[in-house]
Amino acid sequence: xxxxxxxxxAVAHLKFARMGPRKLRRVADAIRGKGVKEALVxxxxxxxxxxxxxxKLLRSAVANAENNHDMNVDDLFVSRIMVDxxxxxxxxxxxxxxxxxxxxxxxxxxxxxxxxxAEKPASRPTRTRETAESxxxxxAPTRRKAPAHKxxxxxxxxxxxxxxA
Numbered sequence: 001x002x003x004x005x006x007x008x009x010a011v012a013h014l015k016f017a018r019m020g021p022r023k024l025r026r027v028a029d030a031i032r033g034k035g036v037k038e039a040l041v042x043x044x045x046x047x048x049x050x051x052x053x054x055x056k057l058l059r060s061a062v063a064n065a066e067n068n069h070d071m072n073v074d075d076l077f078v079s080r081i082m083v084d085x086x087x088x089x090x091x092x093x094x095x096x097x098x099x100x101x102x103x104x105x106x107x108x109x110x111x112x113x114x115x116x117x118a119e120k121p122a123s124r125p126t127r128t129r130e131t132a133e134s135x136x137x138x139x140a141p142t143r144r145k146a147p148a149h150k151x152x153x154x155x156x157x158x159x160x161x162x163x164x165a
Contacts, residue, residue, distance in 0.1 A: 009079055010065030014057045014113040016086055021111045023050040024083045028113070036062055036076040036117060054081075054113065061117045071119050079118040086110030 017024065027050045031039040036058065043055035058078070065071040092108035145151075 008069060008071070009116040009118045010061055010069050010071065011114065011116045012057050012061035012064055014053060014111075014115075017053055017111040017113060018108070019050055019053065019111055020109040021083050021085045023048075024054065024111050024113060027051050027054050028081045028083050031058070031078050032081050034078055035120075036073065036078065039078055054115070057113055057115050058117075061115050065117050071117075075119045076117045077120055078115065080114070080116040082114045084112045084114075086112050 027043070027046060027048055030046070031042055031054070034042070039058060040055065043051045043058065062073060062076060065076055066073050086109070088107055088109045092110070094106040094108060095103045096106045098104050
């Protein structure tokens with residue numbers, strides 16, 4: 001299960017978060033692949049209830065990276081974030097009264113979140129594009145002519161319009 005990572009990552013886990021996975025996934029999708037600084041700003045001003053536990057988790061992962069893995073905090077980005085459903089009903093049973101003496105169970109969902117941060121890989125050298133001078137001149141597209149019968153009909157319409165005016 002513990003496979004060596006080809007890229008050095010620092011991981012933080014949040015278990016049994018008292019929030020539904022769908023709500024957390026909305027926030028997780030927003031920060032996936034972003035730099036740590038940008039992700040923290042997004043989470044701080046998200047205005048979503050689910051952003052607070054993910055912000056704490058991200059700060060924990062950054063601290064793990066800095067203290068345990070000797071990574072540079074400025075070069076970190078969110079490499080992985082997964083939101084899984086936790087146990088949903090085994091020990092969180094709540095009854096909701098319904099009509100005619102019936103009752104339904106309320107589903108109090110729990111979530112597990114795993115967040116990993118990694119240093120940005122060294123950037124590859126970018127390819128240079130051909131400039132306009134070195135590239136051969138592209139031929140301008142030619143305009144298709146209308147069929148002869150349409151051209152004659154157009155001439156008749158303009159002649160009639162000119163006669164009326």
